[in-house]
Amino acid sequence: MTAFFFGNSERPLYGVYHAAQPGPGRPIGIVLCSPFGAEAIRAHGMLRVLAERLARAGAHVLRFDYRGTGDSAGDGSDVDLDQWQSDIASADAELRDMSGVTDVVWIGLRLGASLAVLAARKPPAGLAGLVLWEPVLRGKDYLAELDRMHHAYMSGALDQAWERIAARNRQRGQGVRTREALGFEIGGPLEQALEALDLMTVERLAARRVLVVGGKQPVTTELMTHLGSLGAETDSIDTAADDGWNSEQAMNALVVPRLALDAILARVESWR
Amino acid sequence: MKERIVQFGEGQGLVGILTTEPAALRPELPGLLLLNAGVIHHIGANRLNVKLARDFARNGYPVLRFDLSGLGDSRPARSSGGFETQHVRDIRAALDCLAREAGCSHAIAIGLCSGADNIYASAIVDDRLRGLGLLDPYVYPTRAAHVRYLLRRAREPSRWLDFARRKTLALLDTLGLRRADAADARRPPADQRVRTHPPLEDYAANLARLAGIGVQVLMVYTASCARALNAPEQVFATFRPYGLERGLSVRVMSHADHDFTEIATQRELIAGLLTWAARVTPAGTAAADP
Numbered sequence A: 001m002t003a004f005f006f007g008n009s010e011r012p013l014y015g016v017y018h019a020a021q022p023g024p025g026r027p028i029g030i031v032l033c034s035p036f037g038a039e040a041i042r043a044h045g046m047l048r049v050l051a052e053r054l055a056r057a058g059a060h061v062l063r064f065d066y067r068g069t070g071d072s073a074g075d076g077s078d079v080d081l082d083q084w085q086s087d088i089a090s091a092d093a094e095l096r097d098m099s100g101v102t103d104v105v106w107i108g109l110r111l112g113a114s115l116a117v118l119a120a121r122k123p124p125a126g127l128a129g130l131v132l133w134e135p136v137l138r139g140k141d142y143l144a145e146l147d148r149m150h151h152a153y154m155s156g157a158l159d160q161a162w163e164r165i166a167a168r169n170r171q172r173g174q175g176v177r178t179r180e181a182l183g184f185e186i187g188g189p190l191e192q193a194l195e196a197l198d199l200m201t202v203e204r205l206a207a208r209r210v211l212v213v214g215g216k217q218p219v220t221t222e223l224m225t226h227l228g229s230l231g232a233e234t235d236s237i238d239t240a241a242d243d244g245w246n247s248e249q250a251m252n253a254l255v256v257p258r259l260a261l262d263a264i265l266a267r268v269e270s271w272r
Numbered sequence B: 001m002k003e004r005i006v007q008f009g010e011g012q013g014l015v016g017i018l019t020t021e022p023a024a025l026r027p028e029l030p031g032l033l034l035l036n037a038g039v040i041h042h043i044g045a046n047r048l049n050v051k052l053a054r055d056f057a058r059n060g061y062p063v064l065r066f067d068l069s070g071l072g073d074s075r076p077a078r079s080s081g082g083f084e085t086q087h088v089r090d091i092r093a094a095l096d097c098l099a100r101e102a103g104c105s106h107a108i109a110i111g112l113c114s115g116a117d118n119i120y121a122s123a124i125v126d127d128r129l130r131g132l133g134l135l136d137p138y139v140y141p142t143r144a145a146h147v148r149y150l151l152r153r154a155r156e157p158s159r160w161l162d163f164a165r166r167k168t169l170a171l172l173d174t175l176g177l178r179r180a181d182a183a184d185a186r187r188p189p190a191d192q193r194v195r196t197h198p199p200l201e202d203y204a205a206n207l208a209r210l211a212g213i214g215v216q217v218l219m220v221y222t223a224s225c226a227r228a229l230n231a232p233e234q235v236f237a238t239f240r241p242y243g244l245e246r247g248l249s250v251r252v253m254s255h256a257d258h259d260f261t262e263i264a265t266q267r268e269l270i271a272g273l274l275t276w277a278a279r280v281t282p283a284g285t286a287a288a289d290p
Helices: A038-056 A081-099 A112-120 A139-158 A162-171 A188-196 A223-229 A256-271 B047-057 B083-102 B114-123 B143-154 B157-175 B181-185 B200-212 B232-242 B261-281
Strands: A001-008 A011-018 A026-034 A058-066 A104-109 A125-135 A179-181 A185-187 A208-212 A231-240 B003-007 B013-019 B033-034 B063-066 B107-112 B129-134 B218-220 B246-251
Touching: A001 B003, A011 A081, A011 A208, A026 A038, A026 A081, A026 A112, A026 A256, A038 A058, A038 A104, A038 A256, A038 B047, A058 B246, A081 A104, A081 A112, A081 A188, A104 A256, A104 B232, A112 A125, A125 A223, A125 A256, A139 A162, A139 A179, A139 A188, A139 B114, A162 A188, A179 B181, A185 A188, A208 A256, A208 B063, A223 A231, A231 A256, B013 B047, B013 B083, B033 B047, B033 B083, B047 B063, B063 B083, B063 B218, B083 B107, B083 B114, B107 B114, B107 B261, B114 B129, B129 B261, B200 B218, B200 B232, B218 B261, B232 B246, B246 B261
Parallel strands: A026 A058, A026 A104, A104 A125, A125 A208, A208 A231, B033 B063, B033 B107, B107 B129, B129 B218, B218 B246
Antiparallel strands: A001 A011, A011 A058, A179 A185, B003 B013, B013 B063
């Protein structure tokens, strides 16, 4: 496991590379596309476990932080979905450069899965497959969900009705200019991009194979039908019984959804 | 802003980010160490450690945020001795790293929840820590605090409405009539988990001893401990009998949750920490030998 900065030296991205352990089979590369905000923090530990398991199985893995997130340069005010798609492409190029692999799979979780789909409209050559783990289908619904979660969390944490907290914040001049959700700023450009995000309107997908992993967010027929219509060989798995990673509990202890990890490992192995 | 990855500790297994602003760097200032909160990796709850690191670096401090053994991007420790012993060992290695990479002979440390606990455990055995920024540290409840809490709540009419609303929502949760994600988000916050508190006598005596050799202590309490601690004077009253008053600063942020989730409370916290650090570490003070 090697942590490093890569990309534009003025605004570098933080990455962690897990080199493949020697074994039979052709080496493959994996780029892990993180979720956003609180979900990224909740997922950090399990994505490390996934990366380590994939590396033990013979894959070169790169997990990284998008610009303005995690340890990468920037903050939430100056990012948008176009930037993050470019970041996935940069991570892909970096992984190929470091490991020498020619076939790469992108595994995206929540908003990271949606970004992987958007970036896969014009991917680098050799995108062997996509794993879309509880993808965010529509940005408007996602923003509404984040609002709901934020209000419920703050209400529970401060032991007050959200309306009272909101009124207090208005008095203090909070939340007037910048949208926020569960500890993270959603700057204007990002908010606008999320408002416009709709995976059902994607018209091109260059990945040959797609696995959709459902959990708390179930796999929808609508998504599978749409991905199929774009020419991808699609499949899905439901791991709703093992979805504890995306909970407050995951802030206090490492929660690893074994069903999902086992399914992803098996599928990636079959794509080699 | 210059950020670079450092690896240190046993087998170079600990991973951290050293942040400096070369144009602002003031060699007379101590370094700043930022600790994990629970199992959250080194960016901190709500990326607070990244924001702290960059803001402190802009004010001249070299800053190291890192993962304890087995957390985030650091490898698990090979040596035995239990988590608490290992954490103290890791923090010692981080202080060595700050000295080696940034020339800091002394440091201040900031940590939330278990991060505060680890700072305390390290400070009593490592005299290089000269300022302790403890966010939601150990709480020693008093009956007066609980009475004060109940009285404050009873005086607010909207509380009675909140109470009725919460009971209704709890009933809906029980009956399964509410969205699962909304119910999940209302689980008790992180700080409600059990923390093993040292006996007050030991805690206070150790902090008093540290204050006696010039170590500055800041305790920040949030709404998460409002039932048990809700006024700065309560903290002073608790520690005064042990000789701890000078060198102790206390702030109660009853409008903030344990993780400082709202952006405005993050900014308020960071500004407060910068002010405290500037006050307790004026050129050379915290960096000087006791």
